[in-house]
Amino acid sequence: MKAYGALAQEPWCYTPEQIGRLTDLQILKLYVEPAVERSKEMGAAPGPAGELPRRPTRARSTGPEGEPGSATHRAQCVRAYIDVQGLSPERAAAQYDRQLAQWRAEQGT
Helix, strand or coil, X not given: CXXXXXXXXCCCCCCHHHHHCCCHHHHHHHHXXXXXXXXXXXXXXXXXXXXXXXXXXXXXXXXXXXXCCCHHHHHHHHHHHHHHHCCCHHHHHHHHXXXXXXXXXXXXX
8 A cells, every 4th residue: 555655756757547557566576675775775765565665855055145236146157147048148137236226226225
């Protein structure tokens, strides 16, 4: 039952109909054993018997470093505009300048 419950949750999110098409041996060989092996490779201790290890989460950036308007902050934001939005360096710099001016106006500085 724990294996069925694990398949219904993240990362698989199978429906009961999808789980019902699998045999116990398929669940063991295709999902449980590979998950235990991954946990060993990652150095994580396996969970309680029959429970699949959780997928590790990645640390997420909270945003650019430095004060708005600083060289570090500007460089990180402009790089993100270029990489994520696909802007040219000139348009990315202009967008940063517009947003910084708007932020300063909202801050009253």
